[in-house]
Amino acid sequence: MLFFILKYLHVIGAAVLLGTGAGIAFFMLLAHRTGDGPTVAAVARIVVIADFLFTATTVVAQPVTGVALAWHIGYSLWEGWIVLSIVLYLITGLFWLPVVWMQIEMRDLAVSAAAASKPLPPRYHQLFCLWFFFGFPAFAAVASIYWLMIARPHSNWFR
Secondary structure, three states: OHHHHHHHHHHHHHHHHHHHHHHHHHHHHHHHHHOOHHHHHHHHHHHHHHHHHHHHHHHHHHHHHHHHHHHHHOOOOOOHHHHHHHHHHHHHHHHHHHHHHHHHHHHHHHHHHHHOOOOOOHHHHHHHHHHHHHHHHHHHHHHHHHHHHHHOOOOOOOO
């Protein structure tokens, strides 16, 4: 029973992580494309909340459930696919942490522009470009982790 609970929590967490990331990217991109400060401000407010509520929670839960699941099944944390998953998870975090800061600053810039009835400032556009490009390696890393979780390729890389 414990195995199924851990597996369920881990799979749900992975889905939340990938789904929230994709959803946030989708809605921010669409809001940005409008070029409308009030729209960007409203969407960015929600995005920042969603990132903290869903992504941050899952970022903490995934390693806990993953390690517990590996331990329960009897996998060594030095299995090649597990080590690679952990490395990719850390890479995702290296891109996600700056993105959180960028989203907060983009939100604040959009809120200020909307309040002053001014266009989005150049700093917002610079941050958006960085934010956009940081999403590709993070998404690729998470998609790769999904593949590793499903395929669990056998290797002796780290034994």
